[in-house]
Amino acid sequence: MAQMGRPRTFDRDAAITQAMHLFWEQGYDSTSLSQLKANIGSGISAPSFYAAFGSKEALFKEVMERYLNSHGKVTDSLYDPQLPAREAIETTLRRSANMQCETGHPRGCLVALGLMSACTPQTLAICAPLAEARARNRAGFIACVERGINTAELSEHTDPVALATVFESFLLGLTTLARDGVPHEVLDAAITQIMRVWDAARA
Structure with a gap:
């Protein structure tokens, strides 16, 4: 036997x-x-x-699934229609800043840090889950801004993509700051400042 x-x-x-x-x-x-x-x-x-x-490569795919179903869920509020649009964005930013500064794991965001080099034909499969996660967040920010316009919370003249890009860029920038050791309280205060961009676009 x-x-x-x-x-x-x-x-x-x-x-x-x-x-x-x-x-x-x-x-x-x-x-x-x-x-x-x-x-x-x-x-x-x-x-x-x-x-x-x-x-x-196969292990990294499993790692990304684990990350997106745990730490990566800090952006879930972007897709919660029960939350006012402004609150959905602010909640995502604050949860992400908190997660990126937590102890018990590396600082920053794996989606932003996972693959720093340019994608090539050989690495497209590796890039895919990272690119998909970023694209999903981008769509979430745009949807929140569009919802703000549709509910008359934002001016009808607001450019959804431009305003969403402001918040997405800020979210990605948190990673570098967290990795550099900028304290959580500084990042949290910066979120209060960036939300004033939304307030300036109110109807």
Whole structure:
């Protein structure tokens, strides 16, 4: 009778979190396979890594799914029609700033930091979940501004894409500031300031 394969000596669920933190800290390109193997559990062999995850690319896809279904949910308020449009945007920005400054994981946002180099034909599959997440947030900001116009909260002359881009740019900029160690209270105060752009466009 054939022998059963050797059981894994690591917690796969915990391993994905460990890999997520490594990709989050260093980005996809700078995270080597040897670093991943060394940082998963107490270290695993190459055969164990490939048996568990298939490849670095496949592991990164799982990492992004984990991130978007946990830390990445800070932007969910953009898609909540029960929230007033202004509140939806402000809530997203404040939740994101808080998450990006939390202890227990790297500072900043994995969606913004995950792949810093330009996408090439070879890395399109790796870029895809990051680009899709950013596009979804962009659409969420635009939808909030359009809702503000439709409810007469904003002037009918407001350019939805232009105003949404102000908030999206601010959201992406939080990542650099958080990574540089800017205190959360400074980022939170800056959110109060950026929301005045919305107030200036009121009907």
